[in-house]
Amino acid sequence: MKKLMLVAASVVMAAGMVGVAHAGDPEAGQAKYATCIGCHGPTGQGQAIFPKVAGKDFDYLVEVMTKYRAGETVGPNSMMMMPHAMNLSDEDIADLAAYMAAME
Numbered sequence: 001m002k003k004l005m006l007v008a009a010s011v012v013m014a015a016g017m018v019g020v021a022h023a024g025d026p027e028a029g030q031a032k033y034a035t036c037i038g039c040h041g042p043t044g045q046g047q048a049i050f051p052k053v054a055g056k057d058f059d060y061l062v063e064v065m066t067k068y069r070a071g072e073t074v075g076p077n078s079m080m081m082m083p084h085a086m087n088l089s090d091e092d093i094a095d096l097a098a099y100m101a102a103m104e
């Protein structure tokens with residue numbers, strides 16, 4: 001929990017510096033992550049073709065989620081991921097990215 005707070009604080013600071021509108025709330029992200037567990041796992045470790053998402057860089061996570069939402073190919077299995085990003089708002093993506101970045 002302490003680590004989560006630290007990450008949240010640093011995300012807010014980083015976002016403040018570059019002027020990003022949505023800094024991301026990891027606690028809100030945790031609730032939104034419920035639909036992702038089936039593939040990426042409860043701790044974000046991934047399995048088989050489903051990549052690990054835990055502990056990755058916040059900006060990277062926002063970037064790839066935004067690409068999936070736009071229907072852009074990222075890796076060989078993007079078609080499986082796109083439907084799960086399509087209905088996300090910028091805020092959802094930021095919250096989810098903050099949560100995934102804070103996972104071990």
Ligand code: HEC
Pocket residue numbers: 032033035036037038039040049050051052053056061064065073074075076077078079080081084085096
């Ligand atoms: C049906 C299984 C499935 C579900 C559900 C799913 N994903 Fe994925 N996800 C994938 C696959 C497969 C990939 C790899 C796609 C590729 O090759 O580009 C991926 C890739 C990703 C990546 C990129 C990882 C990297 O290192 O590049 C992120 C971030 C991600 N998913 C987040 C999420 C989030 C957040 C949710 C819930 C809103 C979610 N996924 C739901 C299957 C899924």
